[in-house]
Amino acid sequence: MNFKSTLRIGTLVGLLLAIIAAGCRREGPAPVLPIGGDFTLTDHNGQPFELSSLRGKVVLLFFGYTYCPNECPTTLGKLSSVYSRLGQSASSLKTLYVTVDPDRDTPEVLKADLSYFAIDALGLTGTREQIDKVVRQYAAAYQIVPAPESKGRYTVAHTTTLYALDKAGQTRLTFPYQATVDQIVKGLEGLLDEPASGQNG
């Protein structure tokens, strides 16, 4: 066995050990993601809304529209299960539903539809410019798709990511549309356990 091959084996063993060590390390707090930030919109009661007013609460945020027949009700249904699973600690959790269809989703429509679900949710709307700004902040996207032959006239294609913000308003976790209630609950428990002063890092 020459020096070269010993070195090669040594590197391999070292790498393997490093991987094992990384796997065994206790999972640390989720890092702060470079997306998101404060914004101003109008809530479903017609009142101005500032994200900064929710400091001290964990926030779930997603984009959608109420004429969406499928994924928006599915997400809201899933969040109902998340709230009931969290029990008492859900009192520090606020859900924000930002519409990407402000023409049809008036505050009244948002309020009526959200009232159906047993979650502490606020529907948010605003001018197209205000909404577009929030969409950009969160690296989300949407697109109005005309449907001339449909009774619905148009649909809105949109990203379905669910964002979890910590008590300091920083974006910490994102969940894909397929995320299960378990995964969301687990992620939120970590954020809910953090002190209200926030986590910086």
Add this chain to the structure above:
Amino acid sequence: MACIWDCRKRRGEVWYAVPFMLSRRIRRLFRLRTSCAGLLAVVLTACSGSSSIEEGHRLYDANGCASCHGREGHGDGPVSKGLATKPRDFQNIAAFKNGSTVSAIAKTLAGSFPNSAMPAYRNLTGNERISVAMYVTSLREGHAAGAPAVTAHDAWVRAPLPAHNDAAAYLVLENSTAEARALVGASSPIAAAVEMHRMSMEKGMMRMDQVQRIKIPAKGTAALDPSGLHLMIFGLKRKLAPGDALPLELKLDDGDTLSVSATVRNPGGAS
């Protein structure tokens, strides 16, 4: 039922008198049975506000439809022999003068028929007429030469959210033939329009597109579920609550129609 016979007799239609006399005892028995069943119908209807094939079956029996149209819907009921205008055989779609869809039949049931013994079923509510029409259509499909080629099952619909009168519906289409078939349209007597839509993920965005046909492979199934294809129900004429039923009529590429009753479920449900 008894009323038609009496009215007919008063109009002096001789051809009626004979079966009328012969069937007097049967008639009396009938009247008793229908009134009991009718009472039951009223009670049951008061408790349920939706339409279904099962409800239609019950109403079909309770209103004496089988006495003329027959239990199996072949137009060969016990009193059919005495009628000048033969009762409709539900297999014979071409003979349905006012249309053979669920909505057309439901509408027909409310009308009157000057040249036949068919009464106007104005005693039934709109929902009940839809139920009877669904049952009539199901009788037709159940008989179609051996086994029905395409069947629809496990149909459900999300209850619309409070500010909406539209909803998404899902079902499974099963094709037992050796040829591919397609769903080319759908309607509901209680909705302004039913469209076929597909949800898909494109460039990271979830989008909806209207489609004109949904292929049902030979000896296979087409699933309409929350992950893709679905029916979009627009302009519902009444509120739907979990537990209700939404009558749907599906149109296939070969001209066949299928009736299916979709169970209304919680809007947040995923399956």
